[in-house]
Amino acid sequence: MDKLYPRLCILLLLLCAAFLNSAQGQPAFFGNPFVKNYSTEDFKGGIQSWGIIQDKREVIYVANNFGLLEFDGAVWNQYPMPNGTKVRSVYASDENTIYVGSQADFGFFKPDARGNLQYFSLKNKIPALHQNFDEVWRIVELKGKIYFLTFKNIYCYTPGKGVEVIVPDNPLELSFKLHESIYTQEWNVGLCVLENNKLRLLPGGEVFAQTRIASVLPFDRNLILVFTAQDGIYLYDGQEVQPFQVEKGSELEQLVINQAVMLKDGTFAIGTQDNGLYLMNKQGKLLLHLSRREGLFDNTIHTLYQDEHENLWLGLNNGISLVELSSPFSRIDGTKGVSGAGYAALVSNNQLYLGTNSGLFASQMNSASHSFSLVPNSTGQVYQLRANKKRLLVGHHNGPYTVADNRASKIFSGQGAWDFVEIPSKPGYFILGSYDGISLLQEVDGQLQLVKKYRGFQESSRVLSFDSNGTLWIAHGYKGVFKINFDQAFSKLVSINFYNSKNGLPADQLVGLEHIRNELIFPARYGVYRYHQASDNFRKDEELSSYFHEYEHIIDMEEDIQGSIYFISDERVGKISFDKFGKPLMDDRLFNNIRSRLNDDLQYIRVLDLNNILFGAKDGFIHYNAAKGKAMSGFRTHLTKVINTSQESDSLLLAEHKIAETANLTLPYKLNSLRFIYSSSFFESPEKTQYQYYLENFDKNWSEWTEKTEKEYTNLSEGKYTFHVRARNIYGTVSEAKGFNFVVEPPFYRSRWAFAAYIMAGFFMLGTFFYQVDKRFKREKNQIILAQERKLNQKETEARLATELSEQEINRLRNEKQQSEIDHMNRELTSSTIHLINKNEVLNNVKLELQGMLKEGELNKHSDELRKIIKNIEQNITSDADWNQFELHFNHVHGDFTNRLQERYPDMTPQEIKLSTYLRLNLTTKEIAQLLSISVRGVEISRYRLRKRLGLDRSDNLTDFILKF
Incomplete structure (x- = not known):
């Protein structure tokens, strides 16, 4: 009875799975999820990645061929092993420590004083007997101890203490942590559990004695799911092992599995050796398959990890991929067989049709793969799709088409067709809007035929619809709106009315036409308008317009069966739902992730049903699963580095691992220029994550949002500062601000x-x-x-003043007399000097004549007497008596000039004294030459020597100097 009960449980579970499997007609993934690939050039590492983990800061770590990789959402960092070996496993503990396992070594990375990760090997803590081991393929933590799992031994490390070695009797395969226990496969024994540092074979575990296990995962409280490498999947209840039934005929039946993980939604992700990624639910149904064809870098997946935001990371044989499983958006593009930009979509006869600029594509709605194929004869631009009984009407660049039996047929030859609208009052009749007007079509024997082309209206008619009165409205994007009335038989046009900005619309251009709440509305250049028949003009619909910004232009709108409105505008993409009181609820943040991907030619929305909405994209279509939603959970902002830029070369002050531990950084004044580098742990479209920063006590407020991941401040004044940074992801969610305190000390003169x-x-x-x-x-x-x-004493002063005035007058007269005497003496001195000059000139001339006569021999007999006369003349010319007399008078007149000159310049020669005196009298060079009995050239030389004696520069005037002395 004990063995029968587990079997019954398994049987009942499998029956439930089969029932649920048959009840689910529609696959979980309409298209393929968005995939972000990282190449070896992106993360600067080796091609193979063997393990992925996320620490408490939400930073991603990867065990890679080139070492440990760290990704903070903005920058990849690489930390190679000291011995250059490959890192095979990684585990992040709560103590800011990253444990790694490599080839014949294991240890941990821990931040140094600045926050850079530094490796510490634990091999020296292993007993010498057990230091020879192979690669460490798994690392798990259990009850505060770290287990390094190899194919030879299990090494148990107690942080801060030693390493204990658990030696099995047989070689091991991969090991796993499950339900706070370590499961492993002992070769030739089976599936075992580690208890009290010994391996115990589980009941029934011998089934796996020689079957390699890829993963062991929880299935429910009492069952576990065992994924083997090549022999299928099994359910184990603790006693017996039963095959797990997967979807028959699916690829799940034949997989080479490297690893499997259980996702947060209860489904299973399976990484294979040669065929990419598979997602399977608990009923064994295939939910998704991704390979190189669907956008992965490689088909070989070594490891899988689901992060805090439910994104699935894949460590590939060549690169790393991130699959956005949490997103409600998926892509229907070339990976699903759809090529070109999306323009139209429709479900008809259990077929999903997609129209692009390349043609019309179709797929069965209940297809698990949703693989599309081109409808024959439909190649070219498709504009619109309309359902008509068992046929599909196609607005095509080459004209109007119908699709039946999976083949497109042209209705008639003509120019391009935009759209079809059925005439409400005439079933089986359609108005066709084309490039050059409108035409009447009629269904005859199940076939559409051209009845007539209306004359008198040749405008392009892309957007057209009937109102409740049977009037046809056509919105022309560049002119305005046309209202057309037909006769009762629709044989001719009765009236054509044209409306534009003169009739209440805000502008002639960009006027649309939509059916909302079974009424015709006209989204215009800004605002939403309605036609008022009584006044024959347009008026703004205040209610609908209030849902949008004042100048927001609504491009396309679509309403689901619950009255929610999906829209595309020139500012955003969003959904307007209504609560039970009719209050509108705007949701546009979620759609930020797809806005840049949408087709910007003719924007398009199609509501297939309540939970499935398609948006025309630049590459195919984007599917929105309204039932899935998106958790707008918070994420972290990291201040990753603080760098000093005051020196010639930048220097790292702190890295992230130490920034959180540093309560207050104190910097000398010379290090008052800093660069802050930051990132966020939101990995969906990280290049579109924006940041705001604010330096308290410097900035007045938060900065504008920017995609830059660093901010630099230079020449900060002394004081206390707090740098704040926060991030805003693509969905508009703002992270909690990260703060960092630091102090800039004053310079020494402000200490x-x-x-x-x-x-x-x-x-x-x-x-x-x-x-x-x-x-x-x-x-x-x-x-x-x-x-x-x-x-x-004023009176006494006045009397004394009168006396002083008298004395001043007397002194004035006395001074005048003295000045007169001085002038007289100066004149006499000048006269005496002139006389002396004349005398010397006469004597010199006589001397020269006598010397000439002696040379000519005219007076030879009197030559001796003549020589005596010449000598007497020379002595008379050079006699000092005249000079002394002259000097006496000169000093009297010129304030003792020669004595003062000799006192200041005691080395002056008598010749220089005389030259200075004559310069004082302002005599010419010729006159001075006669007085000194030298040539004019000699006077110039004497002047030059005098300048040197007086220490004058070349720019100084000698005569001015003498006159002012």
Whole structure:
């Protein structure tokens, strides 16, 4: 009975799975999820990645061929192993420690003083007997101990202590952590559990004695799911093993599995050796298959990891891929067989049709793969799809088409067809809008035929619809709106009315036409408008317009069966739903992720049903699963580095691992220029994540949002600062602000000691000031006393003044007399000098004539007497007596000039004294030459020597110097 009960449980479970499997007609993934690939050039690592983990800061770590990789959402960092070996496993503990396992070594990375990760090997803690081991393929933590799992031994490390070795009797395969226990496969024994540092074979586990296990995962409280590498999937209840039934005929029946993980929604992700990724639910149904064809870098998946935001990371044989499983959006593009930009979509006869600029594509709605194929004869631009009984109407660039039996047929030859609208009052009749007007079509024997082309209206008719009165409206995107009335038989046009900005619309251009709440509305350049028949003009619909911004242009709108409105505008994409009181609820943040992907030619929305909405994209279509939604959970912002830029080369002050531990960073004033580098842990479209920063005590407010991941501040003044940074992801969710405190110390001249000195100097200056004030007070007091005394002695002063005036007059007369005498003496001196010059000139001329006569021999008999006469003349010319007399008078007139000159320049020669004297009299060079009995050239030479004696520059005037001396 004990063995029968588990079997019944398994049987009942499988029956439930089969029932649920048959009940689910529609696959979980309409298209393929978005995939972000990282190449080896992106993360600067080796091609193979063997393990992925996320720490408490939500930073991703990867075990890679080139070492440990770290990804913070913005930058990849690489930490190679000291011995250059490959990292095979990685585990992030809560102690800011990253454990890694490599080839014949294991240990951990821990931040150094600046926050950079540094490796510490634990191999030296292993007993020498067990240091020879192979690669560490798994690392798990259990009850505060770290287990390094190899194919040879299990190594148990107690942080801060030693390593204990668990030696099995047989070689091991991969090991797993499950339900706070370690499961492993002992070869030739089976599936075992580690208990009290010993391996115990589980009941029934011998089934896996020689069957390699890829993963062991929880299935429910009592069952576990065992994924083997090549022999299928099994359910184990603790006693017996039963095959797990997967969807028959699916690829799940034949997989080579490297690893499987259980996702947060209860489904299973399976990484295979050669065929990419598979998603399977608990009923064994295939939900999704992704390979290189669907956008992965590689088909070989070594490891899988689901992060905090439910994204699935894949460590590939060549690169790393991120699959956005949590997103409600998926893509229907070339990976599903659809090529070109999306323009139209429709479900008809259990077929999903998609129209692109390349043609019309179709797929069965209940197809698990949703693989599309091109409808024959439909190649070219498709504009619109309309359902008509068992046929599909296609607005095509080549004309109007119908699709039946999976083949497109042209209705008639003509120019391009935009759209079809059925005439409400005439079943089986359609109005066709084309490039050059409108036409009437009729269904005859199940076939559409052209009845007539209407004359008198040749405008392009892309957007057209009938109102409740049977009037046809056509919105022309560049002109306005046309209202067309037909006769009762629709044989001709009765009237054509044209409306534009003159009739209430805000502009002639960009007027649309939509059916909302079974009424015709006209989204215009801004605002939503309705036609008022009584006044024959357009008026703004205040309610619908209030849902949008004042100048927002609504491009396309679509309503689901619950009245929710999906829209595309020139500003955003969104959904307007209504609560039970009719209050509108705007949701546009979720759609930010797809806005840049949408077709910007003719934007398009199609509501297939309540939960499936398609948007025309630049590449195919984007599917929105309204039932799935998206959790707008918070995410983290990281301040990853603080770098000093004050020096010639930048220097790292702190990295992220130490920033959180640093309560307050103190910097000297010379390091007052800093660069902050930051990132966020939101990995969906990280290039579109924006950041705001704010430096408290410097910035007045938060900065504008920017996609830059760093901010630099230069020449900060001394003081306390707090740098704040926060991120906003593509969905508009803002993370909690990250703060970092630091202090810039003042320069030495603004330090405490300097201010103490300044205070002392201030007191000294204050004392000096008071002293000066007191002194000035006393002085002013004395001045007042003196003023009184001046008043008392005023009469005496006036009398003395009169006496002084008399004395001044006498002195003036005396001075005039003295000046007259000086002038007279100066004239006499000048006259004497001139006389002396003349005398010397005459004597010199006589001397020259006598010398000439002696040379000619005219007076030979009197030559001796002549020589005596010449000698007497020369002595008379050079006689000092005349000079002494002259010098006496000269010094008397010129303030003892020669004596003063000799006192200042004691090395001056008598010749230089004489030259200075003659210069003082302002004599010419020729006159001076005669007085000195030298040539004019000699005077010039003497002047030059005198300048040197007086120390004059070339720019100084010698005569001016003598006259002013």
